Amino acid sequence: MSESLIDVAAPEHAAPQPDEQFDQRRRPSIWSALRRGKGLAGVLLVGAVVALGLLAPLLAPHSPTEQIPGANLVGPSGAHWLGTDEVNRDLLSRTLFGIRTDLVVVFLAVPIGAAIGILVGLVSSWWTFTDVVAQRVFDLVLAFPTLILAIALTAFVGPGLRTVFFVILAVELPVFGRLTRTSVRTVREMPYVEAAHVVGAGSWWQLRRHVLPNSMEPLLVQLAVSMSVAVFIEGAMSFLGLGVRPPAPSLGSLIRDGVRNMYDAPYFAVGPLALVVALVLGLLLVSQALAEARRA
Amino acid sequence: MPDLEVSVSTPVLEVRDLAISFSHPRPAVRSVSVTVDQGEVVALVGESGSGKSMTARAVIGLLPDGAVATGSVRLRGEEVLGLPEAELVKVRGRRVAMVFQEPQTALNPVRTIGWQIGEALRAHGGSRGRAARERAVELLRQVEIPDPEERLGFYPHQLSGGQKQRVVLALALANEPELLLADEPTTALDVTVQAEILALLRRIRDRTGTSILIITHNMGVVAHLADRVVVLRQGEVVEEAETRELFAAPRHAYTRQLLAAVPRLPGPGELVQALPAEPAPDAVPALEYDDVRVHYGSRMRGRVLPAVDGVTLRLERGEVLGLVGESGSGKTTLGRLAAGLVPLAGGRVRVGGEDLAAARGRRRVDLRRRLAFVHQDPEASLDPRFSIGEAIREPLDVHGVGSRQSREQRVLELLDAVRLPASFAGRRPRELSGGQRQRVALARALTLEPQLLIADEPTSALDVSVQAEVLELFADLQRRLGFACVFISHDLAVVNKVADQVAVLRAGKVVESGSAARVFGEPAHDYTRRLLDAVPVPDPTVRDATGPALHPHVAAS
Numbered sequence: 001m002s003e004s005l006i007d008v009a010a011p012e013h014a015a016p017q018p019d020e021q022f023d024q025r026r027r028p029s030i031w032s033a034l035r036r037g038k039g040l041a042g043v044l045l046v047g048a049v050v051a052l053g054l055l056a057p058l059l060a061p062h063s064p065t066e067q068i069p070g071a072n073l074v075g076p077s078g079a080h081w082l083g084t085d086e087v088n089r090d091l092l093s094r095t096l097f098g099i100r101t102d103l104v105v106v107f108l109a110v111p112i113g114a115a116i117g118i119l120v121g122l123v124s125s126w127w128t129f130t131d132v133v134a135q136r137v138f139d140l141v142l143a144f145p146t147l148i149l150a151i152a153l154t155a156f157v158g159p160g161l162r163t164v165f166f167v168i169l170a171v172e173l174p175v176f177g178r179l180t181r182t183s184v185r186t187v188r189e190m191p192y193v194e195a196a197h198v199v200g201a202g203s204w205w206q207l208r209r210h211v212l213p214n215s216m217e218p219l220l221v222q223l224a225v226s227m228s229v230a231v232f233i234e235g236a237m238s239f240l241g242l243g244v245r246p247p248a249p250s251l252g253s254l255i256r257d258g259v260r261n262m263y264d265a266p267y268f269a270v271g272p273l274a275l276v277v278a279l280v281l282g283l284l285l286v287s288q289a290l291a292e293a294r295r296a
Numbered sequence: 297m298p299d300l301e302v303s304v305s306t307p308v309l310e311v312r313d314l315a316i317s318f319s320h321p322r323p324a325v326r327s328v329s330v331t332v333d334q335g336e337v338v339a340l341v342g343e344s345g346s347g348k349s350m351t352a353r354a355v356i357g358l359l360p361d362g363a364v365a366t367g368s369v370r371l372r373g374e375e376v377l378g379l380p381e382a383e384l385v386k387v388r389g390r391r392v393a394m395v396f397q398e399p400q401t402a403l404n405p406v407r408t409i410g411w412q413i414g415e416a417l418r419a420h421g422g423s424r425g426r427a428a429r430e431r432a433v434e435l436l437r438q439v440e441i442p443d444p445e446e447r448l449g450f451y452p453h454q455l456s457g458g459q460k461q462r463v464v465l466a467l468a469l470a471n472e473p474e475l476l477l478a479d480e481p482t483t484a485l486d487v488t489v490q491a492e493i494l495a496l497l498r499r500i501r502d503r504t505g506t507s508i509l510i511i512t513h514n515m516g517v518v519a520h521l522a523d524r525v526v527v528l529r530q531g532e533v534v535e536e537a538e539t540r541e542l543f544a545a546p547r548h549a550y551t552r553q554l555l556a557a558v559p560r561l562p563g564p565g566e567l568v569q570a571l572p573a574e575p576a577p578d579a580v581p582a583l584e585y586d587d588v589r590v591h592y593g594s595r596m597r598g599r600v601l602p603a604v605d606g607v608t609l610r611l612e613r614g615e616v617l618g619l620v621g622e623s624g625s626g627k628t629t630l631g632r633l634a635a636g637l638v639p640l641a642g643g644r645v646r647v648g649g650e651d652l653a654a655a656r657g658r659r660r661v662d663l664r665r666r667l668a669f670v671h672q673d674p675e676a677s678l679d680p681r682f683s684i685g686e687a688i689r690e691p692l693d694v695h696g697v698g699s700r701q702s703r704e705q706r707v708l709e710l711l712d713a714v715r716l717p718a719s720f721a722g723r724r725p726r727e728l729s730g731g732q733r734q735r736v737a738l739a740r741a742l743t744l745e746p747q748l749l750i751a752d753e754p755t756s757a758l759d760v761s762v763q764a765e766v767l768e769l770f771a772d773l774q775r776r777l778g779f780a781c782v783f784i785s786h787d788l789a790v791v792n793k794v795a796d797q798v799a800v801l802r803a804g805k806v807v808e809s810g811s812a813a814r815v816f817g818e819p820a821h822d823y824t825r826r827l828l829d830a831v832p833v834p835d836p837t838v839r840d841a842t843g844p845a846l847h848p849h850v851a852a853s
Binding site: 190191192193194195196197198199200201205209210213214 | 635636637661664665667668669671672673676677678679680681682687690691694695737740743744
């Protein structure tokens with residue numbers, strides 16, 4: 001028979017209490033979901049794309065903007081694995097460097113937007129007045145379709161990676177702000193937060209020590225989802241010519257070029273498309289694995 | 297009167313060597329055998345995790361996914377364990393019906409009572425239309441709901457908790473089942489309502505001859521209702537006996553322990569503990585409520601409900617004030633008021649002579665240090681991310697008391713004070729049982745050596761034997777450390793055990809207050825007397841005098 005804890009705890013109580021039915025195992029951390037199955041597949045996919053992007057200068061046979069004489073819209077071959085474009089640039093090199101744009105967007109713009117959104121949601125939800133104001137502002141931003149927002153913003157600051165960055169910030173901020181608020185509202189009602197309040201802990205203490213850490217899990221899932229959405233946003237904006245400016249490559253602008261040359265060079269967009277798929281799929285798998293681990 | 301002779305040949309329910317296991321290392325049910333005869337009330341008793349609910353669920357094939365059941369469950373001799381779902385549907389509701397614990401969630405909030413009863417009838421191809429309506433009225437009458445025709449059009453929220461439980465009963469009875477499974481049917485109800493529902497269950501048995509298998513942890517309920525008792529522990533039957541026999545002479549040590557752990561109220565004429573020494577009258581009380589009022593709802597929307605309505609109470613230093621009352625009486629609000637968690641609408645709350653609401657800044661923080669609060673639910677009152685040590689240390693961290701070492705030292709002292717080993721400091725709340733968590737919550741509350749502790753139903757989420765330990769620990773600490781305490785509970789017997797003073801609340805007003813011995817021994821107010829009478833006494837001989845009759849077989853033996 002398993003030795004019960006309460007016996008250890010209170011040896012003076014002779015009667016054994018083995019029917020304590022609690023779980024003695026430590027709850028596996030949510031991160032362990034990324035070490036198996038779906039989560040692992042997602043991490044590998046994302047990891048592969050990230051590695052390609054980071055190692056672009058080593059892997060790319062040419063500079064992304066180098067014009068190779070005599071190689072106009074040639075198909076995939078030993079010399080040019082993905083072929084070349086209409087101004088004689090090596091598509092493999094452009095694609096590898098194009099990943100870097102997306103990495104900036106995914107791993108910089110989204111986390112920054114998320115961090116600001118979380119902070120705004122956390123602080124504003126503590127008082128009724130700021131809560132109402134912040135949430136209505138979020139409503140307003142969310143009411144705009146992303147692309148309309150992107151076009152409107154481009155009208156002010158012009159196209160470029162910076163614009164993509166801002167659009168993603170603007171889109172993600174209210175998403176995280178709202179999600180944080182929902183989490184916070186649930187968590188702050190928990191007796192353990194009240195317990196901290198009763199012993200005299202201030203609002204900031206309660207928020208930092210109890211509310212935020214216990215609200216993080218749904219935010220983590222959302223982060224992975226938002227990252228995959230950001231890949232789309234960059235793609236769409238560059239596709240429409242609102243994103244990175246030529247000659248700098250990005251996955252979205254490469255796909256646009258591919259569409260333009262669809263009849264002459266059908267292979268053109270295959271590389272960037274495959275990478276977008278890998279990145280988005282990988283991030284979604286990660287978010288799903290995290291979400292499932294959270295529920296378990 | 298139904299024919300009770302059939303029962304001799306085939307029992308309504310016969311469970312043999314039932315075992316249920318999950319992927320979890322310990323099987324939920326190891327070996328349980330229970331028989332229920334025609335018209336008999338059998339109680340399955342046990343603490344949480346004893347497998348009593350699982351046993352009942354196995355009878356109607358409602359085991360959770362992944363559960364594997366072996367053994368045999370026979371209804372009038374027919375095997376039901378392992379029947380395909382299509383066959384089980386015919387058994388559920390028609391031959392065996394279930395009454396759930398929480399009437400709040402067992403009824404669909406967006407459908408009328410009439411519709412829900414109609415659904416139960418339709419489910420088994422019963423009557424429709426006018427006939428169904430008549431049957432529904434008849435059922436409501438059977439569960440003694442007044443004006444049944446009118447009530448058919450009501451939604452669940454228009455009914456009180458007790459009435460809802462009656463409707464749940466009516467739903468269960470809709471297809472005249474042979475066996476009623478009642479899983480803690482009165483646990484969510486106030487004592488006075490509980491007494492009514494228990495009496496009703498008994499009358500239904502007498503009128504219709506339905507057998508009842510009642511699952512409960514409350515020995516009072518058992519003594520009041522059951523003919524026979526089956527005591528479960530860790531998925532095994534440890535004792536089975538007729539109710540009177542079991543209470544008179546429990547054979548198994550566990551049963552004795554269970555019975556001993558039940559807090560009891562003093563019987564009539566039994567004189568109670570000596571009165572505590574009168575404190576000096578000029579001493580500053582630990583807590584003072586002075587004509588306190590609290591409102592719920594918004595004045596702007598024109599709906600203001602008084603939660604606490606002109607309460608004046610005084611708690612001397614080192615004493616325990618028990619606040620008792622039924623749900624909605626304002627006892628919890630009064631407790632939260634003392635902790636400054638509820639805005640005051642009128643009057644004054646003074647902690648150690650100082651007005652909590654008026655204090656600002658530094659003084660407010662100092663005042664807070666003298667207060668501590670213990671929550672009802674040990675599950676939720678500890679941050680799942682904090683280790684036990686961190687949780688206990690938090691008040692010290694908040695107020696920046698002492699050095700790091702001295703804080704750690706204090707944590708160990710406190711763990712020792714609540715009789716937990718020092719090794720628990722590194723554990724997470726998840727790894728602890730309910731009783732252990734409540735000890736930790738108590739330790740955390742005592743960290744800053746408060747002068748006033750507010751305990752809101754601190755033991756109501758615990759099993760009786762665990763409750764007994766926690767109460768004993770609490771009383772011991774209270775004596776040693778001498779803090780004053782507001783002890784809130786709906787359980788009069790628990791309050792009787794720990795409180796020096798008692799205030800009985802009803803609808804936000806104090807109905808009666810005084811020393812515990814006086815209030816419980818010689819209640820002056822009608823309502824107090826009603827509350828005391830409604831508590832099911834864990835002694836079947838009391839029932840013999842006043843309560844419903846026993847099963848004929850039992851009575852004959």
